[in-house]
Amino acid sequence: xxxxxSRQFGSGGRELGKRLADELGYDYYxxxxxxxxxxxxxxxxxxxxxxxxGNGFSHIALNFAHTMPVVSTVPDCxxxxxxxxxxxxxxxxxxxxxxxxxxxxDVILADKNPVKLFVYADDASKIKRCKERAHDGEDISDKRxxxxxxxxxxxxxxxxxxxxxxxxxxxxxxDLLINTTGVEIKKIIPSLALFIKxxxxxx
Amino acid sequence: xxxxxSRQFGSGGRELGKRLADELGYDYYxxxxxxxxxxxxxxxxxxxxxxxxGNGFSHIALNFAHTMPVVSTVPDCxxxxxxxxxxxxxxxxxxxxxxxxxxxxDVILADKNPVKLFVYADDASKIKRCKERAHDGEDISDKRxxxxxxxxxxxxxxxxxxxxxxxxxxxxxxDLLINTTGVEIKKIIPSLALFIKxxxxxx
Numbered sequence: 001x002x003x004x005x006s007r008q009f010g011s012g013g014r015e016l017g018k019r020l021a022d023e024l025g026y027d028y029y030x031x032x033x034x035x036x037x038x039x040x041x042x043x044x045x046x047x048x049x050x051x052x053x054g055n056g057f058s059h060i061a062l063n064f065a066h067t068m069p070v071v072s073t074v075p076d077c078x079x080x081x082x083x084x085x086x087x088x089x090x091x092x093x094x095x096x097x098x099x100x101x102x103x104x105x106d107v108i109l110a111d112k113n114p115v116k117l118f119v120y121a122d123d124a125s126k127i128k129r130c131k132e133r134a135h136d137g138e139d140i141s142d143k144r145x146x147x148x149x150x151x152x153x154x155x156x157x158x159x160x161x162x163x164x165x166x167x168x169x170x171x172x173x174x175d176l177l178i179n180t181t182g183v184e185i186k187k188i189i190p191s192l193a194l195f196i197k198x199x200x201x202x203x
Numbered sequence: 204x205x206x207x208x209s210r211q212f213g214s215g216g217r218e219l220g221k222r223l224a225d226e227l228g229y230d231y232y233x234x235x236x237x238x239x240x241x242x243x244x245x246x247x248x249x250x251x252x253x254x255x256x257g258n259g260f261s262h263i264a265l266n267f268a269h270t271m272p273v274v275s276t277v278p279d280c281x282x283x284x285x286x287x288x289x290x291x292x293x294x295x296x297x298x299x300x301x302x303x304x305x306x307x308x309d310v311i312l313a314d315k316n317p318v319k320l321f322v323y324a325d326d327a328s329k330i331k332r333c334k335e336r337a338h339d340g341e342d343i344s345d346k347r348x349x350x351x352x353x354x355x356x357x358x359x360x361x362x363x364x365x366x367x368x369x370x371x372x373x374x375x376x377x378d379l380l381i382n383t384t385g386v387e388i389k390k391i392i393p394s395l396a397l398f399i400k401x402x403x404x405x406x
Binding site: 118120171175179190191197198201203 | 321372375378380382384394400404
């Protein structure tokens, strides 16, 4: 079974994905994919990440990009990132039994019928989670957190738009959407793992 | 705990709600609410149902109806239905431990912090479910099913718009959205019940 986790920034989607992988004894992939793309493509991780977060393309490229996988208006380096990303995520998918957070893995692995989760939360909950994760002495205002969250989610949506027939946050693209507002993520993991299995008829 | 189930027509939301109530040993409310409103208001069930399905109001009434519970542009009989509905659903909510399907119970009982589910499915799945439920000899085309589903969901959305700050199918209004496409509902119930409990910190 393959589980993909798409998530709003600050919703705890990454924590949910990691804990779910641990609970199920599955492999977990998140930033590892960025590292591997960087290695395979000889581009630096920061650049690779910026492409995967939807910031490596011009609007013109995006508007013409529905004929993916590769369009000529996308800068060459960004194209290389996309090619490597597809290759790496497909290889991960072939191994199976894994949880993949972000990177449009749900779209890239559509033929493997992954269980597709979308994790979201309200603004107050995002602010709370971000502040809990902040480094000592790091001063982040509520306004700044929400501005970042909005920009990051916008980038994710833009990247998704390139390769998906659905909008990034369209419920029809997912099997299960979980609102983590007020939820202590570690407490929901054992029953979520069972529920996900049951969605694929594995009881 | 109160669980509300909003659902697209043909998604199996009613079956899910009923089975969930049975699993948890909770009371279940669906059409019972219509019957009770009819009794309390001396209106017939068919009319009560048409109001609750969003068909008892003019567009003008709907556009001005955000100042609910009662606006003068709503016909008197429909107003009576709304008043009785609020009264009955609030009484159900006060008893607790129940599953309520539809009737905007999630909005009416917002102060009770219900677990709010939204159940949906793709068109092919809706057609399949409706055909399985059809009476012997009943001839229903795919096109007719989808047309009905669309009209009924539109009515539900209109009714919800009157009393909710959210759109009817906005994920932010719910705790959990479940895509029942390809899912055998009875198989997911035991783990869904556990998962819902965990969302409220009850493990």
